[in-house]
Amino acid sequence: MPATPPASGAWRAGDPAGGRRFARIGDVSLERAGRLENVEMAYETWGTLSPSGDNAVLVLHALTGDSHVTGDAGPGHPTPGWWNGLIGPGRELDTDRWFVVAPNVLGGCQGSTGPSSPDPSSPEGRPYGSRFPYLTVRDQVNAELALTEVLGIDNWALVVGGSMGGMRALEWAIMAPDRVERLLVLASTAAATGDQIAWCSAQLMAIRCDANFNGGDYYDAAPGQGPHNGLGVARRIAHTTYRSEAEINLRFGRLPQQGENPLGGGGRFAVESYLDHHANKLTHRFDANSYLRLTETMNSHDVGRGRGGVAAALGRVTARSAIAAISSDRLYTPEQNAEIAAGIPDCAPLRVIDSPYGHDGFLVEVERVGEILVDLLGEPAQHALAAH
Structure with missing residues (x-):
């Protein structure tokens, strides 16, 4: 059933083990033209939203990821969590402190409205298929903004994403700078390149x-x-x-x-x-x-479109930011990530994770990603302290 926040707007639901939920967010107007009607978003949460609402963290997945950031494979989850080890009590995203939210992207196939969803304009309820519209990264962020409203969250203490998730995280910080306190972009780019x-x-x-x-x-x-x-x-x-x-x-x-x-x-x-x-x-x-x-959405990515160019767009980011690249990434190169770090006013120097695993390093090098999270959030994880 769609999730509905309490009247107060203080969203306190949260299963430490995740568990997929669904929310109806209404219609989403599209950047190119038209709109998607009666959109549903799938998401998972870990932890509990604080009474003041100051502990919400938004985690955004890559191309073939989904909302299942951490946890075992099981019903509704065909694969284990793609960032197992980062979320939970005492971990870098400590669910005793942080309320972590991970949505399935608009256009996906793991619960959020996408091409395989029923088309509201079809009397037979047939899937959209070829009729599903073209989406941009900004459309996806607009859907996530609407989900944020449904969940009763005013601001994100942190928005984090890698690859395609990094594109959305960066757009979040440009489109809604007053709602993003911290930003972490991993192995991504400010605009899709010809290559x-x-x-x-x-x-x-x-x-x-x-x-x-x-x-x-x-x-x-x-x-x-x-x-x-x-x-x-x-x-x-x-x-x-x-x-x-x-x-x-x-x-x-x-x-x-x-x-x-x-x-x-x-x-x-x-x-x-x-x-x-x-x-x-x-x-x-x-x-x-x-x-x-x-x-196609990833190909559309260009934070500078209609904003006076990439440098002008990055200059709009007010979040305390960290940008990380993978040393051997030949798809989203360290140079492309360096451009993001150089353009954001309040950004630490580019972090380069030394890894032989290429672009997938942002998924494989969980310990190094955790170190960057700890630095950005300003406190050590309990299990990291225990290791020393």
């Missing part, structure tokens, strides 16, 4: 060229007959950009997959098996149309 759009273009084409895509109206297909091959190819392309060249070469090199012969025997190299594995995982839990729309 990033090029990589995305190949992924979009892979899905659209799948014989089972049917222009995006494939939801009536028999099980297993959707555009899974195209989505799998898209994931293979993307995942290659998520890891570093050095790691892939060191980890796999030219090794054959165990028991297979790639040299004329129809078998695979080990790296091909690795990419197959990640493609198969995604096609079992993600919708191809959502992948398309969210990828």
